[in-house]
Each structure stands twice: as structure tokens, then as C-alpha cells.
Amino acid sequence: MSSGKTCRECGTAIPADSPGGFCAQCLFGLGLESAGESVQGLKSKVQSQEPEVARPLTEKAGDRIGRYRLLQEIGHGGCGVVYMAEQEEPVRRKVALKVIKLGMDTRQVVARFEAERQALALMDHPNIAKILDAGITETPYPISDHPLPIGWGEGQGEETALLATRHSPLVTSAGRPYFVMELVGGIKITDYCDQNQLTTRQRLDLFIQVCRAIQHAHQKGIIHRDIKPSNVLVTTQDGTAVPKVYMSPEQAQLGGLDVDTRSDIYSLGVLLYELLTGKTPFDAKELLAAGLEEMRRTIREVEPVKPSTRRTQELTAADKVGRASPCAPPQQTVPPKSGAHGVPRPTTIPSTLNSQRLKELIHLLRGDLDWIVMKCLEKDRARRYETANGLARDIERHLSNEPVVAGPPSNFYRFQKLVRRNKLTFFAATSVAAALILGLGVSSRMYFKERQAHRRALAAEATQSALRREAETGRMQAEAHETALLYWQAFNAFPSLSDKEARTLVDGRGMTFGELAALAARFDEAFKLIRRGAKMQAGCDWLTDPALGPEMWLPTRISEVHKRTALQAAQVRARVALAQGRAPDACEDLLAAFILGRNIGVHGSLVSVMVQADYERRIVEFVGENFFRFTPEALATLVNGIESAPKRTNVSQAMDMEKTAFAGWIIGREQDLRVAAGGDEQKALAAISELLRYVQGEDAEKIIQAAGGTSAGVIAYTSDVMPFYDVMQSLATASPQNLAGVTERAAKLIEGNTNLLVSLILPNVGSARGREVETLTRLAMLRAAVAYRQRGIAGLNSVRDPFGEGPFELRRMESDAAGHGFELQSKLGRLGLNGVQMFKEQPIAH
Incomplete structure (x- = not known):
């Protein structure tokens, strides 16, 4: 329960008995920066921070500093106050104005404040709040009669400067320096991640931006020394989350005692730990309750648990609570406060869904992210990342499935990452190697067996070949039977048609569009089965293998009338689908009909070849008549499906x-x-x-x-x-x-x-x-037309005319109502065959 007091360093609400008037976070930083002092000295420092007098008065809302009108206080530290202010000239805008507190303007504080202004002026990074203006207030201040001790504040750290602020005489007689920064209306990075339930990858991408901003400060010779969620605000620009890193006057110094950029790496590790787990490495309340000496010992000697271990402990605790309360409802009745990655904080018994999310998160954290976080939190700073860029690059390696620097440099680990990056290549290589090893083993075995008993080996090989052939034939027979069964079921599902419907199915005329759509819908169940049969038949070779015998011809023995009806129904359904903007559905029906057509007639006969050629020509002509009703993507899918369809018997x-x-x-x-x-x-x-x-x-x-x-x-x-x-x-x-x-x-x-x-x-x-050649030419024309629609003349030229030395001849159709019809011509005409195919947009009556 808050007592109304606030931290003298950062302004956070604190308990009444908080040591030194600091919050746990500031005590944590004080313990880190005072690692070389004695316990008694550190206690004296904290006790010396106790307020001896009431906080001096300062500006209030409505006051003016220069050309800025103060609106409200939005934060304060040990020496300075930050206001939201409104600039009134030469432009009107809201800004953040920071000024030294009244009564705190000693030489030491002013020097540090000036150093901070200069540090911010060096910053030019999209993720760091920019300085806009600076100046000195016009308020006069009293001058003390006591001289400033010689050397006071020189070479001192953060805490010593704070003591100078509270006990040194005032030295400024004019005004107090201030500077103006851009006002960022964001929220803490941890709150932003939790409220938006960002995934692990999204959190890491956001954190990488923070690392880039810190790296920019380090390149300017500046150590932040106060990286925490409240100093990293996230704004949204054009729908993109952008973190803003604020530099505090107490921490953004241009110098310090035995502190370098790796101190910021530790703080970044703490921030990353909290983003991934929702908690800091050490519980702030426990540190505060343990006392200052135990807090220092914990920070310097105790290793924090890995992020995945912390999440595993939460999962174990949740399971125990669940087993202890078997009657608890599976869902929480009151939504808990959001935690990291959308996993609710465990204030009540977690649901099964939350446990599953925890398990998935533990799997993501275990390995690379554990190693990266723990490398940042190394007690020995020499073992941490050298730069913030190094940390960001290691996270990018993890996201790209590359070996991370923080990981153990074992050959197995590097090989594992290589496999993850090249799964298909390694799968193919492993398959080839396995096949080679298997082949080598079989060959060696057969070789030694041949030396022992040549005749017996030959007989065994012949037997094995026969068995393999028998098994392959059995598989093909099963596929043929199942395909035929699907087609039979589809044809049995054909609806009974009236004379009008039968005529419409043949020529597509005589019905309104609504009647045509109703007729197409009556074939829905049948085409579900036809599509399944076509997918099963695609890629099979039992249609064109003459050695398999007539038992493989089961699908071809289905009535040609039924198959012709299927083609007509596919065209009607495609017309309706195109009119309704469902080009992919139209392509799927046409492709299924195309594959079904490969079964027409008596298998292997010249009559079969001619009937199949006519069947396929009708499909190409239908696509040509409705060419511009298809999307380019749907056309490409249809052409690819036709080219990969099972091969039919050719004339040879x-x-x-x-x-x-x-x-x-x-x-x-x-x-x-x-x-x-x-x-x-x-x-x-x-x-x-x-x-x-x-x-x-x-x-x-x-x-x-x-x-x-x-x-x-x-x-x-x-x-x-x-x-x-x-x-x-x-x-x-x-x-x-x-x-x-x-x-x-x-x-x-x-x-x-x-x-x-x-x-x-x-x-x-x-x-x-002749029919076979004409059909093959029309299929090539369809491929050329699709390429022309996708890539223009270059696409057209990529497909050659089977009867010419170059591409098909292109002619525009001036009579086409849509204005974008064309026709392709082949040299096929010199054989007395039709060498022209039109591609236009056939109107559909509504």
C-alpha cells in the first residue's frame, strides 16, 4: 500500500519505511554502482540521503519559462523537474521542459546539467528523444555567504553529486539552466508489450531498436546507466511501434568512476529478461526486505535463474495449484492482469490454455534466448557483450536460425543451426545418402552372395523383382479401383435434369443467370467427388503403362456420356463462378474435368486419342472465351495443373x-x-x-x-x-x-x-x-496467352509455336467489346488445321 511518498530519485510511489527515500529500482542501481565501497560506507550514504528539510518550492502549472508555458509536472529526479509545456512562438507545440529544482543549483549540479544538455545535443537517432532548445531562467536566486569547498564534486560519482546537491551552498546568481526536448506520448515498453500481447519475436524486434539507440549513445561517448522500462517509452508512428529512450540527467554523464558501456549491457539484459518473463531477475520486494547488505551480496554473487527456468517454475506452481483444487473451474471468471506474451499473471488458478501458452513460451526461451540473456547478466563484465550492437546482432542471429555468439561453440550446435536454416537441402542430401548407402549395402550383399552361389543369387533376385512388381501392380490396381469408385459415386450423384436443363447444359443458353446458378449448385456433391478422384489420379502412371494390362483401365470403362456431362457441368459451374468473382473455383472444376477427360474412350486406342483431344480442345476454347474473367493467378494455377496432369496415351x-x-x-x-x-x-x-x-x-x-x-x-x-x-x-x-x-x-x-x-x-x-497436334498447339497457345497477360510481350515470346521457329503471332481483336481481346496464330494452318485461338471476355446474362 502506497504511503503517499515518492522516490527522491525517480518519483515512483514508495512505502513509508523505504530506506533513504528510494524505490527498490534506485536502491538496485545504488547497490550496483557502489560495489567497491564498504557496507558501512554505503549505509552512511543512504542515510545521508534522508531529507533534512522539506523539498524546496518549484514552478507550478501556469508559470512561464522563457517562451514556454508550463502545463503540468510529468516527472522529477534528484536534481531536476520535467514539465509538459507549451511552446508559444515561433510555433505552437507541446514539449517536455527540464529545469533544475529551486535550491539545487550548485556548481556541481549545474555542471552536470550542462553536461547532460550537451550529451543530448549530440544525439541524433530516431529512437532517442531529441533536444529542441535550451536556455536559462530569468528568476534571481540568493547567494550564500559560505564559500564552496575546494575540489567539491570533482571526480565524484552519482551519489556524491547528489550529496552536493543537498548540502552544498548555492552558487548561481542569475537563473537556472533548462532545456527542451520533444514530448513523447508513449507508454513503458513493458506495458506496451503486455497490453498488445506481443509475441516473442515482436518483443525481440522492439528490443533490437532499443539496443540500436543505446549503441548510438555509446558511440557518442555516453553511458546511459539508468536503462529501465520507465525510461523506454513506445510510441506508434504510421502503425509501427517505435521505442523512445530517455536520457536522465543523473545517469547520462560524460564521465564516471570505473563505469563503461558494459554496465548498460547489464541493464539491457535486465530489460530483456523482464520482456520475456514479465519479471526482473531478482524480485525487488525481496531485495528491499532483505536489507542493504544482503541486497549487495545478492547482486554481486547470486546467479539469477534462466528465463526458461523462471517460466518453468511458474508452470510447476500452476500445476500444483490446479491439482490441489480439482473442483476449480477450467476458465478464470475474472480476467487477470496481462503478462508477457499474453500469458495472464498467475494471480489465480491458470486455465489449460494458459498452461499451454506457458509450455510454448518455455520452448521458445530454452536455448538461444536463455544464453543471450545470461550473457548480458554476467557478473564479470568482461564476459558480457562488448557493445549493444553485438547484443542486437546476436538476437537477429537467433531470429534467422544462425548460431548465436552466446551459445556454446560446439560443432553439434553449429551443425544443428545449419540444418534448421537449410531443412530442404539437408533432407534431400540425407535421402540421397541413405539411398546410396542402402544401394551400396544391397549391391555388396548381392556381390558376395553371387560369389557363393551364382544361380541361387540370380533366382533370389528374380523372385524379389517379381514380388516388387507384384506389390507395385497391386498398389496401382488399388488406386485405379478407388479412382473409379470415386467417379462412379460422382456420376450417381448427378441430378436428374429436365429437358430445358439438359439443353442448357449443352450450350449454356436458355436460362437466366439465377437459373444457371441454381443448375450449377445441383452438381456440388458430384464435383466434390470428381475433384477427389482427379487429385488421386494426378501423378499416377497406371494410365499409360501398357505392361500393366487391362485391369488398370477401370476408370476408362466409365460411360463416356457421364464424362461428357461432367465436362458440360464444369463449364456451366465455371461460368457462374467467374460471374461471381470466384475464379479459383472455376479453375478447380475445369482442371478436374480436364483430368477426368484423360480417361475417355477405350484405353490405348486411336479413337481414345481423338476423343481426348476434342475434350481438351473444348476446355481450352472455354478458357479463351472467358479469358479476362479469370485472374492472372487463377490462370497460372490452371496452366500449371494442366501441365502436371497425368499423361494420356499419344498416337505413337x-x-x-x-x-x-x-x-x-x-x-x-x-x-x-x-x-x-x-x-x-x-x-x-x-x-x-x-x-x-x-x-x-x-x-x-x-x-x-x-x-x-x-x-x-x-x-x-x-x-x-x-x-x-x-x-x-x-x-x-x-x-x-x-x-x-x-x-x-x-x-x-x-x-x-x-x-x-x-x-x-x-x-x-x-x-x-492431326487432332493431337492441334490440341497440343492450343495448350501451348493457352500457356503463351497466360504468360502474355502476366509479362507482356516478353512473356509471349517465352513460349514457342510448335510449328514455327519463334513465338505465336499476336493480333488484336478490334471487335471485342471489352477492348482487350486478342488472338494467337500458329503456323498450324499450313496443314489445313485450325491454327487460331481467341482470348476474350464472353458476356454472361444476368
């Missing part, structure tokens, strides 16, 4: 698969059917004809007639096709630039051939290759 792969199927399934099956007929020609021909109808449809009868109408003729006729697959493969693998020439040469080789199957298969190869 389809030719290999069809050649294998033709030789093994058609020709081989025909021979098996003829043998099974047992010489019955009519039965054999009927079975082979049924097989051809299944494969070639309506053309089966023409093929049978061209083969002479016999089973042997059909087998020979189909076998004659095999050499032409090599010719057709050259067509399938031709580059876009050489496609025209290869097509012409293939036509000449086949020209005049009487085998009807050759004339039926070749056009399919040419058509499939």
Missing part, C-alpha cells in the same frame, strides 16, 4: 498397343477359332466374322468379301496388315514441323495397296495425329 503409344492387340488378339484369336472349329469351314468363318464385327463394325462384311470369303483368307488378309504398322508408326512419331512431309510419303507407300484394312486404319492414324 496407341499404335504400339493396337499393333500388339491386332497381332495377339485378332490374328491369334482367328487362328484359335479356326482350330476350334475342327475343320468345319462354315463354323470357323462364322466365328471369325463375329470377331471382326466386334472390332470393325459395319466394315466387317467388306473385309470378309475382300479376303475371299474363307476363314483362311481372312487370317491371311489380316496378317498382311502387320508390315504397314511400321509405316503408320512413322506417321505417329513425326514432329509437328515434319508431319506434312511424312504424311505425304506414307500415302505414297500405301497407294495402290488392295488391302482394305490398310485403307481403313491409315485415315484413323492421320486424323488422330
Whole structure:
């Protein structure tokens, strides 16, 4: 309970029985600075500070000093008083004015005050309060008849100067010096951190600014010697917290006895300790209660506990209280006073949430921050940081996961920090090293086993390879089944559509925007499943691995009608999403439909390639028609998703698969059917004809007639096709630039051939290759258009035309209503294919 008395040094409220009229903080500083004196001498000093007379009168609110009108007292020390004042000319503003107290203006005090003014005048730092003006009051003062003792105050420390202030005769006959500083309307740094519940990193960033300000003072040859929360105020400028360090007249001296900048490092350590834990290293009340001698011994000999240990003690005490009160509510009914990092001060039983915060804070403090704080608080100043900048730089190293100077210089510790800074690199290196070690071990083992039993080793290796292949095939089968199941569930979730809705789904017309949005919403559940299936399918290789067999084709056996409906629904949903400003949702639906399209048709067939190419072309055209409704970021995501989508079967792969199927399934099956007929020609021909109808449809009868109408003729006729697959493969693998020439040469080789199957298969190869090339070109155009929108001509030039030597040709669309449409042209047109893709903004009816 306060007695109404205030500290004679800093003005803080103190108990009535406080020794010497000082607060605990000032007694703490007095104990540090008097470390070399005897106990009796220090007691005498404190006792000599007891007020012998009432505090002399001083100025009051409303008085004027020079061109400044005093508004209110905002602080005072042993020798000076600080007022909030208003400057009236030449500009009007509020300032902080400091003047020597009446009756305290001895030569010693005046000299120190002048030194302080000069020290502040040297300061030019954004985190140090600046001096604006200085002068001498016009009030006359009495002159004592007693002479000033020779040498009084020379070479004295802070306490001796204070004695001179109270007992030396007055020496000034004119006015008292004063100076004016900028007025900082901030709050103590500890209060600011607690009230705003700053995180550990935010507190450290703020503290680094304080260190920079102290370093600036040290570079000017000035030791602060009174760093504490009340002298570090935080203001807010443009939304940014800026600490202001105040220099006090009693501490900002240009000289002193055996005191250097490392004394300020100790004080910075105390401040950092309080910012991190909410308490000072030693409890001020306990020090005051122990007496002056015990206080000095504690400061000089007792090591404070580390910040993490202090927080751990709080957590342990909280747990004990919680176990002792099992019926206590889990939440506090009265919010406690805020503490460091948003952890309430433990005035009551803490909640589970507060305990969790304490545990997280302990984890953050343990290690670097413990070492940094304890290095500042070293008893031997030679082991502290040399400069405030060194302290600030060490905190920055901690925040950047670099080794701190305060940490133990062990190789393991440095290696640990290196790993934290380069997690991905070390993970990759470790994986490679592990793979190399594993490979080396397996190779060595196989080598020695081969020397002992070559055949047994080969057999074991073959068995292992088979098992691995079987396991991989099983995994792929499981993925294929699960993907197919998701797609089936999605298609079963398709809503039943009216005729109007079905027509709208095809052409996007015939409905108002509200009706269109309602229709799109009916597919929400289905597209949740389609998106999941597409994500599972992305990155899988079971679609394009012909060695895995037809059991991998489960997703491709889903109805093409359902997949076409999914594409149409994706376009309708994308139209609605774009109109509502949800470009990312539109891209996600379109990308899922694109990946789903890679399953269309009979897997591995030329028909499948053509259907897939048309499917993808429609998606590119839709994006082109609504190009400027997408955001550049959404377009980039869509293009990246398309490029990383699972690969579909190309024409070359389809030719290999069809050649294998033709030789093994058609020709081989025909021979098996003829043998099974047992010489019955009519039965054999009927079975082979049924097989051809299944494969070639309506053309089966023409093929049978061209083969002479016999089973042997059909087998020979189909076998004659095999050499032409090599010719057709050259067509399938031709580059876009050489496609025209290869097509012409293939036509000449086949020209005049009487085998009807050759004339039926070749056009399919040419058509499939043409559609494939056109689709690949349109996908490249989409990539070029996105790059052009992001980076202009430079982006456009970064994507090459597959049919040209350079980029696509750009043409503006003058008829575009939005005024920013364009089209890209490819040299694809010389093959008779469409080489133009438009990119514009398609209006949507509302």
C-alpha cells in the first residue's frame, strides 16, 4: 500500500519505511554502482540521503519559462523537474521542459546539467528523444555567504553529486539552466508489450531498436546507466511501434568512476529478461526486505535463474495449484492482469490454455534466448557483450536460425543451426545418402552372395523383382479401383435434369443467370467427388503403362456420356463462378474435368486419342472465351495443373498397343477359332466374322468379301496388315514441323495397296495425329496467352509455336467489346488445321 511518498530519485510511489527515500529500482542501481565501497560506507550514504528539510518550492502549472508555458509536472529526479509545456512562438507545440529544482543549483549540479544538455545535443537517432532548445531562467536566486569547498564534486560519482546537491551552498546568481526536448506520448515498453500481447519475436524486434539507440549513445561517448522500462517509452508512428529512450540527467554523464558501456549491457539484459518473463531477475520486494547488505551480496554473487527456468517454475506452481483444487473451474471468471506474451499473471488458478501458452513460451526461451540473456547478466563484465550492437546482432542471429555468439561453440550446435536454416537441402542430401548407402549395402550383399552361389543369387533376385512388381501392380490396381469408385459415386450423384436443363447444359443458353446458378449448385456433391478422384489420379502412371494390362483401365470403362456431362457441368459451374468473382473455383472444376477427360474412350486406342483431344480442345476454347474473367493467378494455377496432369496415351503409344492387340488378339484369336472349329469351314468363318464385327463394325462384311470369303483368307488378309504398322508408326512419331512431309510419303507407300484394312486404319492414324497436334498447339497457345497477360510481350515470346521457329503471332481483336481481346496464330494452318485461338471476355446474362 502506497504511503503517499515518492522516490527522491525517480518519483515512483514508495512505502513509508523505504530506506533513504528510494524505490527498490534506485536502491538496485545504488547497490550496483557502489560495489567497491564498504557496507558501512554505503549505509552512511543512504542515510545521508534522508531529507533534512522539506523539498524546496518549484514552478507550478501556469508559470512561464522563457517562451514556454508550463502545463503540468510529468516527472522529477534528484536534481531536476520535467514539465509538459507549451511552446508559444515561433510555433505552437507541446514539449517536455527540464529545469533544475529551486535550491539545487550548485556548481556541481549545474555542471552536470550542462553536461547532460550537451550529451543530448549530440544525439541524433530516431529512437532517442531529441533536444529542441535550451536556455536559462530569468528568476534571481540568493547567494550564500559560505564559500564552496575546494575540489567539491570533482571526480565524484552519482551519489556524491547528489550529496552536493543537498548540502552544498548555492552558487548561481542569475537563473537556472533548462532545456527542451520533444514530448513523447508513449507508454513503458513493458506495458506496451503486455497490453498488445506481443509475441516473442515482436518483443525481440522492439528490443533490437532499443539496443540500436543505446549503441548510438555509446558511440557518442555516453553511458546511459539508468536503462529501465520507465525510461523506454513506445510510441506508434504510421502503425509501427517505435521505442523512445530517455536520457536522465543523473545517469547520462560524460564521465564516471570505473563505469563503461558494459554496465548498460547489464541493464539491457535486465530489460530483456523482464520482456520475456514479465519479471526482473531478482524480485525487488525481496531485495528491499532483505536489507542493504544482503541486497549487495545478492547482486554481486547470486546467479539469477534462466528465463526458461523462471517460466518453468511458474508452470510447476500452476500445476500444483490446479491439482490441489480439482473442483476449480477450467476458465478464470475474472480476467487477470496481462503478462508477457499474453500469458495472464498467475494471480489465480491458470486455465489449460494458459498452461499451454506457458509450455510454448518455455520452448521458445530454452536455448538461444536463455544464453543471450545470461550473457548480458554476467557478473564479470568482461564476459558480457562488448557493445549493444553485438547484443542486437546476436538476437537477429537467433531470429534467422544462425548460431548465436552466446551459445556454446560446439560443432553439434553449429551443425544443428545449419540444418534448421537449410531443412530442404539437408533432407534431400540425407535421402540421397541413405539411398546410396542402402544401394551400396544391397549391391555388396548381392556381390558376395553371387560369389557363393551364382544361380541361387540370380533366382533370389528374380523372385524379389517379381514380388516388387507384384506389390507395385497391386498398389496401382488399388488406386485405379478407388479412382473409379470415386467417379462412379460422382456420376450417381448427378441430378436428374429436365429437358430445358439438359439443353442448357449443352450450350449454356436458355436460362437466366439465377437459373444457371441454381443448375450449377445441383452438381456440388458430384464435383466434390470428381475433384477427389482427379487429385488421386494426378501423378499416377497406371494410365499409360501398357505392361500393366487391362485391369488398370477401370476408370476408362466409365460411360463416356457421364464424362461428357461432367465436362458440360464444369463449364456451366465455371461460368457462374467467374460471374461471381470466384475464379479459383472455376479453375478447380475445369482442371478436374480436364483430368477426368484423360480417361475417355477405350484405353490405348486411336479413337481414345481423338476423343481426348476434342475434350481438351473444348476446355481450352472455354478458357479463351472467358479469358479476362479469370485472374492472372487463377490462370497460372490452371496452366500449371494442366501441365502436371497425368499423361494420356499419344498416337505413337496407341499404335504400339493396337499393333500388339491386332497381332495377339485378332490374328491369334482367328487362328484359335479356326482350330476350334475342327475343320468345319462354315463354323470357323462364322466365328471369325463375329470377331471382326466386334472390332470393325459395319466394315466387317467388306473385309470378309475382300479376303475371299474363307476363314483362311481372312487370317491371311489380316496378317498382311502387320508390315504397314511400321509405316503408320512413322506417321505417329513425326514432329509437328515434319508431319506434312511424312504424311505425304506414307500415302505414297500405301497407294495402290488392295488391302482394305490398310485403307481403313491409315485415315484413323492421320486424323488422330492431326487432332493431337492441334490440341497440343492450343495448350501451348493457352500457356503463351497466360504468360502474355502476366509479362507482356516478353512473356509471349517465352513460349514457342510448335510449328514455327519463334513465338505465336499476336493480333488484336478490334471487335471485342471489352477492348482487350486478342488472338494467337500458329503456323498450324499450313496443314489445313485450325491454327487460331481467341482470348476474350464472353458476356454472361444476368
